[in-house]
Amino acid sequence: MAWSRKSNTRHVPYSVQRAVFRRDDHTCTRCGYVGTGRGDLHAGHVVAAAAGGSADLANLVTLCVPCHDEETRGQVAAAVRARAARRRLPVERHPGYL
Numbered sequence: 001m002a003w004s005r006k007s008n009t010r011h012v013p014y015s016v017q018r019a020v021f022r023r024d025d026h027t028c029t030r031c032g033y034v035g036t037g038r039g040d041l042h043a044g045h046v047v048a049a050a051a052g053g054s055a056d057l058a059n060l061v062t063l064c065v066p067c068h069d070e071e072t073r074g075q076v077a078a079a080v081r082a083r084a085a086r087r088r089l090p091v092e093r094h095p096g097y098l
């Protein structure tokens, strides 16, 4: 995968993740799952990185791994649809671009 450190807004620094988890009481904001501190929580974007969302406290929420997977899939699919609609291109055209 092409990966640019400079322009990548998807990466959430560990210190920011910790702050998000602390603020949300180490609890998934979607299903209420309480994290064990063993990597089962993620800091998920409210506004998807793919849609220009930033990786800071105000745009991040605590999600468990399954919820984060679902959210990410939904956000990426929505971003692809939005992009495709704007450009009037088939949705399948650039699945790897995001």
Ligand SMILES: [Zn+2]
Pocket: 028, 029, 030, 031, 032, 033, 063, 064, 065, 066, 067, 068
């Ligand atoms: Zn969850």
